[in-house]
């Protein structure tokens with residue numbers, strides 16, 4: 001009897017525990033939902049990288065130092081004692097917080113994320129924790145973060161902080177400075193976290209009013225417990241303050257993509273991409289590789305079409321001015337957004353898991369926005385839209401667009417044809433708005449596009465490899481680390497216009513031209529035919545969504561598809577040629593119709 005009673009007792013305890021845990025989970029999830037609300041609505045923010053590194057601006061002792069500007073202390077291995085001297089010269093008298101907020105607002109950015117302390121360890125606000133800060137260590141003596149907080153309040157822009165929690169090149173216990181303190185084993189990272197990071201985060205969340213989010217960065221040596229501790233500290237002071245994914249160990253409120261990367265496919269999580277306007281974050285006098293407004297608008301749209309936020313950087317000078325090319329670009333994005341904001345702010349991702357050949361799609365309940373980058377000669381044709389369109393019009397001028405919708409049951413194909421005017425209303429991104437019932441309904445299967453091409457993107461392939469081993473999909477949607485010939489991919493797809501096709505393998509070069517490996521032999525099995533092909537360099541081309549990673553095309557052979565229907569394709573390597581462990585890096589397999 002006592003045994004039975006005990007059993008029941010245990011059961012009762014475990015039930016109570018389960019309820020308590022799931023209750024805690026729901027409230028934590030509810031709190032997260034609440035704090036992310038404004039951020040999901042915003043979709044677009046302005047990043048500011050500003051610090052002592054703006055003085056050398058990429059040059060040290062007469063040498064131009066390659067790499068990103070805010071890393072100059074590390075790249076040039078500048079001793080702390082020397083780098084500290086920069087503080088004595090830092091006097092950004094032209095700094096005007098209202099002007100910076102005006103630049104953000106001119107762009108339509110809803111939040112500002114500013115470097116409160118970057119890896120160089122210098123606090124850009126008045127800190128009681130460390131004298132190494134802008135108020136105590138510079139002739140400027142003002143607290144620009146205080147001024148910015150007030151200006152953001154006036155301007156209705158959310159203020160957020162970047163804070164480097166792991167790397168601190170100014171502190172012996174911080175991570176990263178191996179030139180002043182080469183013996184890494186002597187570091188006590190936990191002590192640095194307690195003595196500097198936590199007290200400074202506390203200051204930032206106590207002295208500057210409500211903070212939208214803290215953008216932690218480069219987690220590196222931080223442990224899971226430490227990341228969690230930092231996240232909990234933020235939420236304990238300001239429960240509505242969001243914590244970025246780079247706090248480490250997946251414990252943040254949202255994920256951060258790699259710099260300048262735009263995630264692909266259907267992303268079922270909150271994510272954000274930080275992007276440079278030229279090639280640096282912190283100001284560099286010799287970097288004038290500015291992206292055009294058209295590219296920036298396209299990146300913003302592409303990010304939103306994939307459910308993410310776009311955080312676009314400016315790097316002010318040591319005088320406190322945002323460079324003119326940045327000011328101009330911000331204003332140009334804003335001019336476009338003033339007309340098209342409903343397709344961006346608060347907009348939801350494309351209903352298609354892949355991109356369409358002519359452009360991108362964003363949505364809202366009852367609306368679809370077609371961002372037409374390749375303006376067609378006469379009509380724009382879309383395959384796979386099941387929602388009934390009530391009305392179509394150009395977002396820029398509200399002019400109606402004539403359309404027809406048809407459905408071919410025999411091949412299960414829905415076709416929308418839009419009769420567009422000869423010239424696009426906007427040189428950067430012209431939007432056709434569709435009124436629909438509720439959320440957009442589409443056929444999500446891979447299918448032939450109106451131009452006859454079938455694109456089998458790598459990230460939608462079925463992967464045949466031992467789980468957790470071998471190849472993987474990276475955040476760009478590319479299958480990489482394909483080094484073993486046992487690993488293979490397959491796809492299902494729909495052909496609606498049969499014929500002869502050239503099979504093209506699109507592969508990717510490594511970042512910044514860091515190499516590409518080819519010569520692999522592959523077998524492609526589809527429509528009852530087998531192609532023995534090889535991955536060769538038949539042409540290198542720019543990658544439209546990411547200029548860091550060029551594409552390489554390889555023609556594998558030809559297939560004939562006799563009739564419309566559903567097909568399957570297997571891609572299996574026969575050999576992988578690798579010296580540098582790059583292997584096969586696949587973007588997509590394309591079936592391109594052969595011109596008759």
Ligand code: JFZ
Nearest residue numbers: 068070071217218257258259274281
């Ligand atoms: C980090 C910083 O080191 C850099 O100075 C800048 O602040 C940037 C926004 O963030 O750099 C990173 C961090 C992560 C990746 C790349 C660069 N990443 O995940 O690809």
